[in-house]
Amino acid sequence: MKIVKHSGDIVDFNRSKLKRSLLKSGASPTMVDDVLQLIEKEVYEGISTKHIYKMAFGFLKKISNSNAARYNLREAIRLLGPAGFFFEKFIARLFSSEHYETKVNMILWGKCVSHEVDILLKNNNIITMVECKFHLGRDAATDVKVPMYILSRFNDLKEKKHEIFFKNDVISKCWIVSNNRFTADAIDFAKCSGLELLSWDYPPANNLKTKIDRHSLYPITCLTTLTLSEKEKLLILDVILVLEIVNNRDDLEKIGLSPNRIKNVIKEASELCGFI
Numbered sequence: 001m002k003i004v005k006h007s008g009d010i011v012d013f014n015r016s017k018l019k020r021s022l023l024k025s026g027a028s029p030t031m032v033d034d035v036l037q038l039i040e041k042e043v044y045e046g047i048s049t050k051h052i053y054k055m056a057f058g059f060l061k062k063i064s065n066s067n068a069a070r071y072n073l074r075e076a077i078r079l080l081g082p083a084g085f086f087f088e089k090f091i092a093r094l095f096s097s098e099h100y101e102t103k104v105n106m107i108l109w110g111k112c113v114s115h116e117v118d119i120l121l122k123n124n125n126i127i128t129m130v131e132c133k134f135h136l137g138r139d140a141a142t143d144v145k146v147p148m149y150i151l152s153r154f155n156d157l158k159e160k161k162h163e164i165f166f167k168n169d170v171i172s173k174c175w176i177v178s179n180n181r182f183t184a185d186a187i188d189f190a191k192c193s194g195l196e197l198l199s200w201d202y203p204p205a206n207n208l209k210t211k212i213d214r215h216s217l218y219p220i221t222c223l224t225t226l227t228l229s230e231k232e233k234l235l236i237l238d239v240i241l242v243l244e245i246v247n248n249r250d251d252l253e254k255i256g257l258s259p260n261r262i263k264n265v266i267k268e269a270s271e272l273c274g275f276i
Contacts, residue, residue: 004048007139013043022056025071027064035059061224066271069222069242073209074138074200077179079221079231084134086235088118090219091132091177093240094208095121097215100128101165108164110156117157121175122165128173129154135180142178142199144185150176151193179208216273218242223272225265230255242269 001013015036022032038059039052061068069076080087085105092102101122108115119130131150133142154174161168176182176190178199190197200208212218220239221231233255239245245252246269252262 001043001045003043003052004046006049015040018052018056022060022071025060025067027060027067027071031060031063031067035063064271065224065268068224069218069268069272070213072222072224073212073218074179076219076222077200077208078136078138079228080179080219080235081134081136084132086240087134087179088132089238089240091130092119094211094215094217095119095130097217098211099123103164106164108157108162109160110153111159112156115153115157120164120171122169126173127164127169127171128175129157129171130175130177133176133178135178138180141181141183142176142186143183144189147176147186147190147193147195147197150174151195154195177208216243218272220245223265223268225261225268230257243273245269246273 002010003013004010018039019032019036022035023029027035035056039055042055043052057068057072060071077087077090080090088104092104096102103120104118106117106120108117117129118132121128121130131153133146135142151174154171158171161170163169164171173196174194175196175198177197181199181201182190182197187197187202189195197203198208198211218241220226220234220242222242223231226234234245234251237251237254239251246266249262249266252265257265
């Protein structure tokens with residue numbers, strides 16, 4: 001059976017690939033087999049992968065909110081847009097979990113011009129700048145022009161001392177983070193130029209998804225028990241991570257949730273982060 005990908009490409013329906021993605025949600029093999037059987041009854045020639053994803057998410061949600069939330073991770077990261085400001089905060093939280101000191105959205109003067117830097121990190125007295133490239137489209141890729149441009153900004157900034165965490169800090173490393181993927185040329189250029197890359201699937205063994213799962217750093221937009229409007233209100237309150245509400249009802253009360261809704265949200269959050 002032929003299906004249509006997000007890019008418009010037509011490919012064969014791959015049951016094994018779908019099964020792997022469902023298992024990554026944390027659902028049990030029995031649960032996954034049940035969901036697959038339900039999906040296989042509904043698929044038809046020419047169905048889109050987007051429609052299959054929606055079916056899988058819907059079936060998972062009926063069985064387990066937390067598994068559905070984990071399955072929805074990539075879409076949840078996309079919901080940190082459209083501007084990407086909340087994505088930058090999310091990435092800063094991720095580095096904080098790995099024992100970095102962080103600052104976001106600073107204006108620094110380079111040798112030639114000023115630059116707005118998305119995130120600055122400090123670890124073992126090494127100062128690193130981080131530039132985030134956020135894409136709304138699922139198939140958009142960060143191409144080689146991006147690391148080429150960011151390298152020129154990095155070179156301008158590392159020529160001067162800055163007041164960031166302390167006076168006379170020197171920026172000596174640079175990361176580029178994307179919610180999607182990098183092209184092969186972008187990866188090759190970054191390796192050659194000494195830039196560090198992080199994306200949904202790169203590096204293969206320590207990518208964005210891997211880091212999120214390892215530390216249970218799921219964005220608040222993952223939760224299936226909240227509406228889009230409620231998620232936006234929490235983001236505005238600087239509630240970026242699911243972990244931040246597990247033991248804190250206050251922000252959920254601030255956005256007007258009833259006690260019963262709060263109970264359901266905290267239950268899903270606790271299951272998602274491994275506290276139940």
